[in-house]
Amino acid sequence: MVCGLTSCLGSGAAGGLFSSAVQFFAATQCLVGETWPKDSVLQNGSRYDFIIVGAGTAGSALAARLSEVANFSVLLLEAGGDPPIEAIIPAFRETLKASSVDWNFTSVENNITSQALKRGIEQQPRGKMLGGSGSLNHMVYARGFPSDYHEWASIAGETWNWTNVLKYFMKTEHMTDTNIVNNPELMVYHGRGGAIEVSGTNEVMFSIKKFLQAFEELGFKTVPDMTYPNSIGAGCFSHTIRNGERDSSLRALLNNANSTSLHILKDTFVTKIIIENGTAIGIEAVKDDKTFLFYADREVILSAGTFNTPKLLMPSGVGRSEHLRSLGIDVVADLPVGSNLHDHAMVLAFLVADNGTCVSDEAENSMEAIKYLYDRTGFLAKADNMAAYLPLSSSEPTVPEFALYPTCIPQFSPFRSGCLTLGLNEDLCTELHNLNQEYELVTIAAVLLKPKSRGKVELNSINPFDDPLIYAGTFSEEQDLDHFPRLIKMAWSIADTNYFRSKNARVIKPWVEACSNLTESAWIKCMSRAMVTSAWHSVGTAAMGTVVDGDLKVLGINGLRVVDASVMPKIIRGNTNAPVVMIAEIAADLIKEHYSVSRTGTNLNNMTIGNLTASSMPNISQPNINLADVIENNDMINSSLIEVEITNVEIITTTDRQSDIDDTVNVA
Numbered sequence: 001m002v003c004g005l006t007s008c009l010g011s012g013a014a015g016g017l018f019s020s021a022v023q024f025f026a027a028t029q030c031l032v033g034e035t036w037p038k039d040s041v042l043q044n045g046s047r048y049d050f051i052i053v054g055a056g057t058a059g060s061a062l063a064a065r066l067s068e069v070a071n072f073s074v075l076l077l078e079a080g081g082d083p084p085i086e087a088i089i090p091a092f093r094e095t096l097k098a099s100s101v102d103w104n105f106t107s108v109e110n111n112i113t114s115q116a117l118k119r120g121i122e123q124q125p126r127g128k129m130l131g132g133s134g135s136l137n138h139m140v141y142a143r144g145f146p147s148d149y150h151e152w153a154s155i156a157g158e159t160w161n162w163t164n165v166l167k168y169f170m171k172t173e174h175m176t177d178t179n180i181v182n183n184p185e186l187m188v189y190h191g192r193g194g195a196i197e198v199s200g201t202n203e204v205m206f207s208i209k210k211f212l213q214a215f216e217e218l219g220f221k222t223v224p225d226m227t228y229p230n231s232i233g234a235g236c237f238s239h240t241i242r243n244g245e246r247d248s249s250l251r252a253l254l255n256n257a258n259s260t261s262l263h264i265l266k267d268t269f270v271t272k273i274i275i276e277n278g279t280a281i282g283i284e285a286v287k288d289d290k291t292f293l294f295y296a297d298r299e300v301i302l303s304a305g306t307f308n309t310p311k312l313l314m315p316s317g318v319g320r321s322e323h324l325r326s327l328g329i330d331v332v333a334d335l336p337v338g339s340n341l342h343d344h345a346m347v348l349a350f351l352v353a354d355n356g357t358c359v360s361d362e363a364e365n366s367m368e369a370i371k372y373l374y375d376r377t378g379f380l381a382k383a384d385n386m387a388a389y390l391p392l393s394s395s396e397p398t399v400p401e402f403a404l405y406p407t408c409i410p411q412f413s414p415f416r417s418g419c420l421t422l423g424l425n426e427d428l429c430t431e432l433h434n435l436n437q438e439y440e441l442v443t444i445a446a447v448l449l450k451p452k453s454r455g456k457v458e459l460n461s462i463n464p465f466d467d468p469l470i471y472a473g474t475f476s477e478e479q480d481l482d483h484f485p486r487l488i489k490m491a492w493s494i495a496d497t498n499y500f501r502s503k504n505a506r507v508i509k510p511w512v513e514a515c516s517n518l519t520e521s522a523w524i525k526c527m528s529r530a531m532v533t534s535a536w537h538s539v540g541t542a543a544m545g546t547v548v549d550g551d552l553k554v555l556g557i558n559g560l561r562v563v564d565a566s567v568m569p570k571i572i573r574g575n576t577n578a579p580v581v582m583i584a585e586i587a588a589d590l591i592k593e594h595y596s597v598s599r600t601g602t603n604l605n606n607m608t609i610g611n612l613t614a615s616s617m618p619n620i621s622q623p624n625i626n627l628a629d630v631i632e633n634n635d636m637i638n639s640s641l642i643e644v645e646i647t648n649v650e651i652i653t654t655t656d657r658q659s660d661i662d663d664t665v666n667v668a
């Protein structure tokens with residue numbers, strides 16, 4: 001870790017004493033920083049085997065994996081630049097939203113939902129920098145549940161079944177959370193030696209311990225591993241943090257990629273995919289106000305994320321014909337691009353409690369900054385998060401449909417800015433800020449993990465620099481809203497558990513004008529409709545089964561794939577970053593296989609579970625096998641050590657390069 005060519009000072013928005021202290025030391029001693037990949041010097045009209053648009057969670061992983069093949073030339077284009085210092089230090093994660101490294105998208109107002117949010121719209125933060133949203137997310141490591149991938153497999157084929165995706169989750173993972181590593185039963189599901197570190201904290205925050213106790217009193221089992229397939233209950237998440245710094249596909253994979261075959265252009269905005277005679281042959285991009293054309297001999301791959309991928313497909317003629325024609329765009333492929341947008345809907349419940357409830361182990365003091373800079377420990381190095389997962393009903397106890405994420409906010413905290421960043425309106429933020437001057441605040445985010453509602457992304461105009469129109473569609477299916485009275489009442493019941501009762505915790509019903517004079521359940525529904533916001537996990541706008549096939553190729557177009565969160569046909573029950581890395585890992589192997597190149601990486605045929613070896617297990621490389629079911633049913637895994645051997649397979653490349661990479665064309 002060196003302070004390299006990039007500035008040590010952040011361009012994000014971390015405020016307060018922590019920030020000043022960290023920035024001061026970081027700037028003077030260059031103790032926090034990273035050498036990010038350099039911009040390549042490229043000729044307009046250059047040709048590559050693969051052009052990848054977007055160096056986010058998926059694009060960073062995919063580019064690194066494809067560049068493992070010596071004969072593949074890869075161009076990776078990213079609209080943003082280097083991440084600021086706040087993207088490295090875990091505790092500064094909140095400061096990146098609504099900053100210059102966020103696309104700052106919002107949903108379109110519909111006059112029905114989110115009316116208690118600022119301007120009646122949901123904030124839709126997305127990272128605009130190397131690493132994309134993986135550089136500004138909250139680092140929670142989650143995967144969803146086996147039934148999520150049973151659904152994917154039924155839509156898009158067996159590549160996406162639980163057994164297969166589990167192999168890829170494990171391939172990228174380096175699990176160091178000691179609660180999990182020291183438990184052989186849990187380690188069945190985890191990888192050691194993968195690129196991205198997944199860690200735990202030595203000492204969870206005081207308030208999280210109290211929440212876990214509270215949930216236990218409410219009947220939730222405490223689970224040691226939130227990714228365990230049957231983890232209905234409450235527990236702490238592991239996080240993608242390495243030595244007190246954010247880990248991601250950018251830092252772990254792209255930063256270590258083969259730089260001879262990989263070319264990167266930062267601050268380069270791709271404006272169009274060039275499609276000729278039904279084949280994607282290149283892209284048009286703008287850098288420093290100049291337009292460039294680059295050509296792909298094998299494939300153009302879109303990894304621009306759930307909002308920007310459809311925004312790139314549509315101007316190139318791939319989309320719903322009616323929408324494209326309304327903007328005068330010639331239709332190349334009539335596909336439901338932008339449809340099927342969905343996200344985990346989130347509504348906050350509030351309690352107030354006596355001062356000292358949270359016991360502020362995160363107290364703002366400059367010693368924390370020094371501690372962090374000295375050995376990457378303390379509050380700044382952490383991103384403690386926990387959740388309680390709830391099933392739809394007690395008859396389906398192994399699949400969570402909802403989650404509650406509690407947070408304790410000490411008195412006088414800088415709550416107001418976070419409140420506004422979340423998107424609550426001025427009046428609500430002022431009311432909550434005033435309460436926080438007197439009390440500690442407990443917020444509990446109630447989240448719907450499997451919404452039925454769908455929204456859509458459309459073009460605002462044919463100007464590529466216009467933001468897309470995001471119709472969030474939240475609660476367009478009324479039954480989604482119907483769950484909230486139960487969820488919010490469950491969240492409120494934390495006030496009635498031993499510790500929180502001893503701190504005089506009580507429910508606060510924020511003033512929402514439209515909801516006055518209603519009975520309790522009606523008030524909750526009304527308030528939920530008014531305060532609902534995105535949980536930042538939007539997916540599905542170029543879904544497998546309707547826009548791309550199971551190999552992620554765009555239907556009806558040659559040489560064009562999508563590899564990012566937009567291909568998820570249905571949202572998974574959990575945070576989406578690790579699943580997006582998994583999608584990129586699978587895509588890399590699909591591409592290598594397609595061009596007759598050996599796969600590299602984890603050879604799970606060497607996996608042994610207990611005294612079973614791959615040969616005595618159901619064949620894990622075949623569709624529909626049920627290693628996962630074996631594991632799910634816990635039939636054979638109660639005792640011995642699990643060994644997952646990682647072998648690097650020699651790379652054999654093909655020699656069928658289709659063209660000469662020195663071809664050039666004029667600037668458009």
Ligand SMILES: Cc1cc2nc3c(=O)[nH]c(=O)nc-3n(C[C@H](O)[C@H](O)[C@H](O)COP(=O)(O)OP(=O)(O)OC[C@H]3O[C@@H](n4cnc5c(N)ncnc54)[C@H](O)[C@@H]3O)c2cc1C
Nearest residue numbers: 054056057058079132133137138139140270305565575577
């Ligand atoms: C605030 C927030 C918190 C989150 N917290 C968590 C969490 O704790 N755990 C978790 O698992 N998930 C979390 N997520 C979700 C997770 O980060 C995303 O699902 C994941 O990063 C999506 O990856 P992606 O590759 O699809 O898109 P992105 O990572 O967003 O990458 C898209 C990239 O494409 C670039 N791009 C877009 N358009 C263009 C263009 N025209 N030209 C060039 N480049 C372009 C973008 O700048 C970006 O770098 C969070 C998300 C947000 C926004």
